[in-house]
Amino acid sequence: MKVPHASDPSLPPSLWAATAIAAPSTPALTTSRRTDVLVIGAGFTGLSTALHLAERGVSVCVVDSHEPGWGASGRNGGQVNPTLKYDPDELVSKLGAARAEPLIDAISGSADLVFDLIARHGIDCHPVRSGWLQLAYADKAVAGMHARARQWERRGVKVELLDRAAVARRVGTEAFVGGWLDGRAGAIQPLSYTRGLAAAALRAGAAIHGDSAVVALTPLASQGQSRWQATLASGATVQAEHVVIATNGYSGPLWPGLSSTVLAANSFIVATRPLTSAAAESILARGETASTSQRLLLYFRKDSEGRLLMGGRGFFAEPRGPEDFAHLERSLELLFPQLGPLDYAYRWSGRIAVTRDFMPHVHEPAPGVTVAIGCNGRGIALCTSFGKHIAARLTGTSDTFPYPISPIVRIPMHQLQRFYVAAGVAWYSLLDRFG
Numbered sequence: 257m258k259v260p261h262a263s264d265p266s267l268p269p270s271l272w273a274a275t276a277i278a279a280p281s282t283p284a285l286t287t288s289r290r291t292d293v294l295v296i297g298a299g300f301t302g303l304s305t306a307l308h309l310a311e312r313g314v315s316v317c318v319v320d321s322h323e324p325g326w327g328a329s330g331r332n333g334g335q336v337n338p339t340l341k342y343d344p345d346e347l348v349s350k351l352g353a354a355r356a357e358p359l360i361d362a363i364s365g366s367a368d369l370v371f372d373l374i375a376r377h378g379i380d381c382h383p384v385r386s387g388w389l390q391l392a393y394a395d396k397a398v399a400g401m402h403a404r405a406r407q408w409e410r411r412g413v414k415v416e417l418l419d420r421a422a423v424a425r426r427v428g429t430e431a432f433v434g435g436w437l438d439g440r441a442g443a444i445q446p447l448s449y450t451r452g453l454a455a456a457a458l459r460a461g462a463a464i465h466g467d468s469a470v471v472a473l474t475p476l477a478s479q480g481q482s483r484w485q486a487t488l489a490s491g492a493t494v495q496a497e498h499v500v501i502a503t504n505g506y507s508g509p510l511w512p513g514l515s516s517t518v519l520a521a522n523s524f525i526v527a528t529r530p531l532t533s534a535a536a537e538s539i540l541a542r543g544e545t546a547s548t549s550q551r552l553l554l555y556f557r558k559d560s561e562g563r564l565l566m567g568g569r570g571f572f573a574e575p576r577g578p579e580d581f582a583h584l585e586r587s588l589e590l591l592f593p594q595l596g597p598l599d600y601a602y603r604w605s606g607r608i609a610v611t612r613d614f615m616p617h618v619h620e621p622a623p624g625v626t627v628a629i630g631c632n633g634r635g636i637a638l639c640t641s642f643g644k645h646i647a648a649r650l651t652g653t654s655d656t657f658p659y660p661i662s663p664i665v666r667i668p669m670h671q672l673q674r675f676y677v678a679a680g681v682a683w684y685s686l687l688d689r690f691g
Contacts, residue, residue, distance in 0.1 A: 266322070266323060266326075267323070267325070267326060267330060267447075268326075268331065268604060269602070269604060270330070270331055270447075270525075270602055270604035271525075271527045271559070271563065271565070271601070271602040271604070272330055272331065272334075272445060272446055272447035272448070273330065273447060274602070275445065275448075275561075276325075276330075276445060276447040276448045276451060277380050277381070277448045277451055277452065278451070279323060279324070279325075279451050279454070280451060280454050280455040280458055280464075282298070282320075282323060282324055282454065282458075282464040282465055282466040283465060283466070283467075284465055284466065284467040284468050284490060285317075285319060285463075285465035285468045285488060285490065285492050285494070286490050286492055287492055288492045288493040288494070288495075289317065289463075289492075289494055289495075290494070290495045290496070291315045291316060291317040291463070291494060291495070291496050292309075292314050292315040292316060292496065292497055292498065293305075293306075293309055293314055293315070293316045293317070293496055293497070293498045293499070293500060293650060294316075294317050294318075294319070294484065294486055294494050294496035294498070294499045294500070295316060295317070295318040295319070295499075295500045295502060296318075296319055296320075296470050296473075296486070296499065296500070296501050296502065296503060296510070297318075297320060297327075297501065297502035297503040297504070297506075298318050298319070298320035298323070298324035298325070298326075298450075298454065298464060298466065299320075299324070299325065299327050299328065299329035299330075299450065299502060299504065299635075299639065300329045300449075300450065300453070300635055300636060300639035300640050300642075300643070301500075301502035301504065301628050301639040301640075301642045301643050301646075302318055302320070302500065302502035302643070303318065303324060303329075303450065303453040303454050303457055303464075303643065304373075304453060304639065304640045304641075304642065304643020304644060304647075305500050305502065305642070305643035305646050305647050306318045306457040306462040306464070306643075307373075307453055307456050307457040307460055307462065307643070308643055308644050308646075308647030308648070309462070309647045309650065309651070310457055310460035310461045310462040311460050312647065312651050312653065313461075314647075314650070314651060315461075316457075316461075316462045316463070317462070317463040317464075317465070317494055317496070318457070318462060318463065318464040318465065319464075319465050319468040319469075319470060319486070319488065319494065320464075320465070320466050320467075320468065320469075321467070321468070321469035321470075321506075322466060322467065323466035323467070324450055324451065324453075324454045324464060324466060325446075325447045325450035325451060325454075326466075327503075327504070327505065327506045327606065327607070328504060328505050328506070328606040328607055328608060328631075328635055329446060329447070329450045329635065329636075329639070330446060330447035330450055330606075331446075331447075331525075331604060331605070331606030332446050332523070332525075332567075332606060332608075332635060332636065333446075333523075333525055333545075333555050333557065333565060333567045334443050334444050334445060334446045334545075334557065334559070334565075334636070335388065335441065335442075335443055335545040335547075335555060335557060335636070336367050336370050336371070336385075336441055336442045336443060336444060336545075336636045336637050337367070337388050337438070337441045337545070337634055337636075337637060338363055338364055338365070338366045338367040338368075338438075338440050338441060338637045339363065339438070339634065340363055340614075340615065340616070340632075340634065340638075341614040341615075341632060342614070342615075343403075343404045343407050343408075344356075344360050344407045344408065344411060345407055347359060347360055348360075351660065355660060358656050358657075358658035359658045359659060359660070360411070361658065362641050362645060362658035362659070363637075363638070363641070364408075364411065364413065364440070365641070366637035366638060366640060366641040367385075367440045367441055367442060367637050368440070369637070369640055369641055369644060370442075370444070370449075370636060370637055370640050371383055371385055371442065373453070373456070373640065374444070374449065374452070377452060377453075377455075377456040378452075379448065379449055379452030379453070379455075379456070380448060380452065381444045381445040381446070381448035381449040381452055382443075382444060382445045382448070382559070382560035383442060383443075383444050384442050384443045384444075384543040384560075385441070385442035386442060386443075386542045386543035386544045386545075387414075387416075387437045387438055387439045387440070387441050387442070387542075387544050387545075388437070388438045388440075388441030388442075388544065388545045388546070388547070389418070389423070389426065389427065389435055389436070389437050389544050389545070389546040389547075390404075390435050390436055390438070390546075390547055390548075390549060391423060391427065391432040391434075391435040391546055391547070391548050391549065392432060392433055392434050392435055392548075392549045393431065393432060393433065393548065393549070394433065395433050395434070397434075397549045398419075398433060398434035398435070400549075401434065401435055401436050401549060402417050402434075402436060404436070405417055405436035405438075408438065413438065413439065413440060414439030414440070415436055415437060415438060415439060416436060416437040416439070417436055418434055418435045418436055418437060419433075419434050420432070420433045420434055422434075423435050426540070426541075426542065426544060427539065427540060427544075427546060428538040428539035428540065428541070428592065428594075429539075429591045429592055431590070431591050432548075435549075437544065441545060442545070443543070443545050443557050443559075444636065445559070445560070446636060449636070453640075468488050468489070468490065468492075469488060469489040470486045470487070470488055470489075470510055471487055471488065471489050471510075472486070472487040472510075473485075473486050473487075473499065473510055473511065474486075474487070475622065475624075476495065481497070482497065482498075482622070482623035482624030483495060483496070483497055483624065484496055484497075484498075484499045484624055484625070486499070496624075497624060498624045498625070498626070498650055499624060499625050499626070500626045500627075500628070500646060500650075501514070501625065501626070501627045501628075501629075502627075502628055502629075502639075502642075502643075503629070504518075504609045504628075504629050504630070504631060504635070504639070505518065505520045505521075505606075505607035505608050505609035505631075506520070506607060507520075507609070507629065511621065511625075511627065511664075513664050513666050514619075514627060514629065514664060516666035516667055517611065517612075517617065517629065517630070517664055517665060517666060517667060518609040518610060518611055518617075518629060518630055518667075519609075519610045519667065520607045520608070520609060520610075521569070521607065521608055521610050522569075522574070522575075522605050522606070522607055522608075523567055523568070523569065523605060523606055523607075523608050523633065524567060524568060524569070524575060524580065524581055524584060524603070524604075524605045525565060525566070525567035525584070525602075525603070525604055525605065525606075526565070526566055526567075526581050526584045526585055526588070526600050526602065526603050527559070527563045527564070527565045527600065527601060527602040527603075528563050528564045528565075528588075528598045528599060528600055528601060529563065529599045529600075529601045530561045530562040530563050531558075531562050531563070531564055531595065532562065533595065535592075535594040535595055536562065536564070536595060539558065539564065539592060539595075540556075540557060540558050543558070544557075545557040553568065554566060554567070554568045554584070554587055555567050555568065556588065556591075563601070564588065564592075564595075564598070566584050566585075566587060566588045567584070568583070568584055568587070574605065575603070575604075575605050578600075578603060581600075581603045585598070585600060608631065608632065608633045608635070609629055609630050609631060609632070610630070610632055610633075611629075611630035611632060612665075612667055614632050615630065615632075615660075616628070616629075616630050616631060616632070616638055616642070616659060617629050617630040617662055618642075618646075618657075618659045618660070618661050618662070619661065619662060619663065619664050620661055621663070621664050626646055626649075626650070627664075628642045628646060628659075642659070645657055645658060645659060
């Protein structure tokens, strides 16, 4: 029998904080230590990196300002989607086949990696792998979606091309005119997955410390080899041969210019109480996840208890009250009028790191430092893959690193990012309205 967990008061309130499995012990680091690899950030990227390194016998220490999963890893919508913004043919055109094909393979296999880790480590995070539906409101968007599906189908991916009637049967609404199903995708309880990754990394020999903010990162001379010292807010230090910075949308000033390479946009999510009516049974009855084709997309799913979730864009500032989520609640009720008035039990937000080119970024700004940032709303699968491949690169166990390595380039006038985000939301909203 599974005992429900009380909401963790140290985490921002959310459905996931209220229902996650118990967190493993990750006490603050108060004494200085040495390690082979220091990972800064205990989200999907950092914990996957630590787990894959520890399994290779590498000494690894993870530190985070809060507890594992406090950031976007514990606040997202729980959709495991193995895609990027760009379709495979676009990536080949953009990067060339030699660089694009390894990246496409890594992305395509990223959901496999997530669900394999869940199975291998027995992570209790309610995994469901019924696919992801991308849905269109307008006829002219369907052709593009079907072209995208065929690109993946040529690469061996199980897809389904859906017309209006097929979408209505699968989703439970007449609002969409078509779409496609990506059979690789699925859904999880993301905070439970994060905590499961942490527990697996600890069992493999990694050290993980929450409430251990890094306030300074300093290079050290060590017999001609690179070595780094991180100073924590507690005064303790960690010395390491290599540092992996995995702070994504919550990056601060630790590495010069890093936080200025992304826009930290807010994604808002609402969740109803469990739905028990007969009308609710026909909504995503097979357990699929879904999102719309709009530039300002909406994403929705049901969780393991039958709650209906919807997420989408939010204001740049943190939400102040239920009124800031009203646009999502209206959208959900317009999609599924058969449900009548809905009772919302949870409203929360989290920051996603959006890059200027909508591509994931890996930087190596100094010897012994790796940065992975810019998940662009696809964090669960992408960040888990980041960790696996970074670990392989650091240990020399793979000849190919699929993610392009780029220099740190700041977004011009980044101090105006709240205006960038607001202008982008307004512009995309206008394009969606007329498109």
